[in-house]
Amino acid sequence: EEDKGMDNVGVTEFVGTAVGDSVGLVIANVDYALHEKMGIDKRFRSIGILGARTGAGPQIMAADEAVKATNTEIVSIEMARDTKGGAGHGSLIIFGAEEVSDARRAIEVALKELNRTFGDVYTCDAGHLELQYTARASLAINKAFGAPIGKAFGLIVGAPAAIGVLMSDTAVKTANVEIVSYASPSAGTAHTNEVIISVTGDSGAVRQAVIAAREIGFKVLKAMGQTPVSVTNPYI
């Protein structure tokens, strides 16, 4: 696949693409001047770059698996206001590595994971829902949301934001979970039309909370006129 990338694209740094207009790149030796401007720790000679027009949650979850599986660290996670006219975020995630082979491996893992982490993103013209779940949060989730490492983690997103409020309330009433973060159009987002909560707790409780939020969000979004659909396969 690397060879294919090189052959077709003619760019050594190109790793691949994935759902959500996601693209993965690596730089073996980041130029020193850029290093400084980007605030990258000097010990990371190489970086992996994961960017997307559509989605921040799916990319953060995919990056979380990538840091678990490779000898890399998360340098930065930035969220753009994008989704190509939709209500949500695009994203830019930078991995730091001492060796370019590690950076490349992280990007490969992340690109492969995106197919799964887009599974519970449901979109229609009126808005979208996003649900994420993992039994053990790692460094990307910790960096993005402040969630405790090694514990179960759930992400609940509703757009327009009104739906996210109701999903959040339903989630925390359904099971004994703790709210890690709460974001809304004027705080914690790039002015997206979303309410986003993340929760932690016992893995069964987190999963139950996420599923209950999905159910009520789905009904309300559908009542706005269309049936929200996933572009891949639900995994929760």
Added chain:
Amino acid sequence: EEDKGMDNVGVTEFVGTAVGDSVGLVIANVDYALHEKMGIDKRFRSIGILGARTGAGPQIMAADEAVKATNTEIVSIEMARDTKGGAGHGSLIIFGAEEVSDARRAIEVALKELNRTFGDVYTCDAGHLELQYTARASLAINKAFGAPIGKAFGLIVGAPAAIGVLMSDTAVKTANVEIVSYASPSAGTAHTNEVIISVTGDSGAVRQAVIAAREIGFKVLKAMGQTPVSVTNPYI
């Protein structure tokens, strides 16, 4: 209509939908943990939630009528960067109430008002104009723009922002009004491509200023290539 909502949607909290991909919801007993994260005063057990992909002005004006007509208060008004690829805002407005019946009534009033308050929103591919007018501003307008309660209020919006500058200048030159607020892409908006001014003063003067701004905005936006149209019926 509540029964119909319950029947079709199967969600007790669902109140209804309206123009602009607006949705109205209520929560009878907001979960305590969420209460805190959202910064809701403890005396409000219930909330009404008005959200939309398209529009903040129409929803604020509708909310203003809703607080006048019901035993509720405005908890928060947030503006997202949205309009589904357009140049403006989406919105999230939270009403606080001691009784869920009051919250529900506020949302019902607001959803009904939206048909009117979208009347002077004129849209085309190149941009949009929005004009609002009321003889007596109430708590939602006060919260959103800092306008004096009980006095006439006018809202003037032009997108792209250049048009809003000209509309603003025309408005304040046309009649003896006072500027309450001025917002532009880098201050006071969620980075929308709008200039937004609000004015107060004698009701005749405010109305005259708004109408003059509408006239010049319409001509310039039309000169950009299309005729801007309202999706409902002009009311000013």
Added chain:
Amino acid sequence: EEDKGMDNVGVTEFVGTAVGDSVGLVIANVDYALHEKMGIDKRFRSIGILGARTGAGPQIMAADEAVKATNTEIVSIEMARDTKGGAGHGSLIIFGAEEVSDARRAIEVALKELNRTFGDVYTCDAGHLELQYTARASLAINKAFGAPIGKAFGLIVGAPAAIGVLMSDTAVKTANVEIVSYASPSAGTAHTNEVIISVTGDSGAVRQAVIAAREIGFKVLKAMGQTPVSVTNPYI
């Protein structure tokens, strides 16, 4: 052309339109109340207004030529999150002048320049690239990016932001240029999905850096699925 504008549009203040849903306007005597709200120096009785749904870089470059050619100053440059569902900025640029004829002349020059400055904006569904180059930066470029006046200047933009990171690294490795500014979704942009760097240095080096960034950005964006195209004619 002024007469034509007046005839068709019926608005004295209308100057014209250009690519990117750009519009140019003038106000001969800005109302004093608005003057203050907009933070315009009192010695500028007249303003020129250049606004656009799509683009900030092209408009800033065009404004730079306009200030060079006329007796005006740049009052403000604001960037909106726009591009009509694309990944980038819209813009609002205000010129100050003592005489309205000067403001009008500046807007006329800027509108005419836009055809050229859109030349190296390459767009496709997945994202866009923008490259700009001038041998001598003037006041608009200085205001927007802090670039030294009178020196060569290059602007390099990639969207989604991941592409911009790679373009930036390639640019600074290709030639001996100095980074003037670095902006990304969470800093220095209106939360666009772009990485934007600007560079200065010897004119040959700046041009070489910009061209190298264009080449690699083009290949990566094309690998995301479509061939990026310019709506006018490349000039670099």
